[in-house]
Amino acid sequence: MPGARRSSEGERSERCWAFAWWVRSSAGTVELDWLDRARERNGMGIRIGMLGCSPGNGHPFSYSAIINGYCYAGLRESGWPVIHDYITCRDPADFGVADLRVTHAWTQAEEVTQALCRTADIQHALRHPQDMLGEVDAVIIARDDVESHRSLADPFLEAGMPVLIDKPLTLDRRDLDHFTPYLEAGQLMSCSAMRYATELDVPRSRLAEYGELKLVCGTILNDWEKYGIHMLEASLSLVASRPQSVQPLPGIHQGVAILLQDGSRITVDALGSVPPHFELALYGSERITRHAITDNFGMFRRMLWAFAHQVRGGIPIIDPVNTLDILRTLIAGQEALDSRREVLIHE
Template identity: 50%
Template sequence: MLNIGIIGVSEGNGHPFSFSAIVNGYDDEGLRQSGWKVIYDYVRERHPSEFGFDGTRVSHVWTQDSDQTRRLQAACNIPRAVEHWSDLKDAVDAVILARDDHKRHAEMALPLLEAGLPVFVDKPLSLDSEDLQRFRPYLEDGQLMSCSGLRYARELDEARANVESYGSFRCVRGAVVLGWEKYAIHLLEAVSTVLPSVPVSVAPVPAEHASVAITMSDGTLFQLDALGSVPKTFQVDLWGTDRRSTHEITDNFSAFRRTLWHFVEMVRTGTPAIDSAETLRLMQVLRAGRRALQERRPVSLDNIEAE
């Protein structure tokens, strides 16, 4: 049995509940009373065959709030809680750090990684250059995985499989709810699995919300808008010389399940789930975008990497 510990929670992020439910299944009344109606609503629509991974369970949990811990245990059939997140080092085989407060990721993840545990870190991994360098060897060695679930969005399967049908890409647009630091990564991950090129620079676009123009290595323009407080939005538009398409991403469950499948495979095989260079490059895009928006000027990824 592969025993996984889960660490939560951070404000506005229900991933500890959704991830644990996908691995363990869920208690209907417990999840209904959890305070996460949106998760309860989409989880209860899924077939029982879509829950669980052979020989795997979330066996231990820690959150900074005892009431949240009890709700998470009751909702997702987690048998044991620990007094402190560091206690997981001696209790489980792997850890999911399901918090998106990225400034605390190194503090929590590095001691677990140093103890030899495989760790999944919720998006974004970090926007601190020193922390990213400390994470690098664990990414390279297949001990650390970090991404947005939208990297595996079902709605982009056809585009990925038939990328040549677009001809040469001319323009990509992405729109996402809320702010740049925590939410732009969703669409950066999603688009990175489709485009054959990589980002090289980020420039601000005049707007009341966070809007940037990302230049790709082949000249493709990728405009990404973090729209702030608007109705739920995760959308990608692709324009090529031969074809265009629009993709509204709504199936969180499938994206999360695929993410967890890749993490479990990484734990079992020791093979990195994602090229470490790609994870680090996307963190550079987030950092470059933050600077571009703050200073209202174009920022090269080369300059960010050299810091």
């Protein structure tokens, strides 16, 4: 049984035209010279290079399938059953992201690269990441091991190419300083897709109904280092106040309390080895709600669409101040857990 394949050239052209019109209408006529030249050169929209794969993280497969469509047999044999299940249950109309097309792929293992290319009909399997220079228009670094991010990203950032780096961008303050100019210039994007969770659309649009928002509680599986970013992205993109300090909480699992400048609080509990679980609870003076976050496909597609918008417009799609607040809070949280003391965000 065939899976959702890429649409016809006519359908893709129609989607590309509509997307370009929306960007020009909403972001003015800001257009990168290199991107205009790229369109003239290849006539196929924005060519994406997909880079890397890390243990337990199948994002190269899910991102590529969402952008390109997928081969049912290739996805089934890829070894990512959860991704297989949430990809194959979607309607074919859900696939494709603006005029992005993953054309090149590299991972650390040739057999993984070949499996990725089979899954998402990627034409070029490369032996070295630098082979993408001059061949693609933007890259996605789909690894969540932070120690690899700077060395993988720098050749592309230095070449002036747009880059999307999987969460978390870094846990090192010096690396964050290094990446900051690229974030501010709109060349680099990095976030958890939970910022775009479909389950948070209603509370985001009705925040006034909560009255005074006193407390936001996030609950995740695994650890703070890799998964804390999910709840930080979800919560700090909802609230207006900025984070001030992080304090470790006692208990048998990792937990932190984040004090905001307005005196309200965000707590995040990382439960360790438990069944998949992402939940955000909002406690206001007028309303209390809980939201289980389960729509991986929806949030990933929205994040990829946001990256396409940033590539097109050349300006940050996420306020760099918000991105930096989130990453500094993540770093401060790790320091608080390690030292068992309160850590100021801007310490």
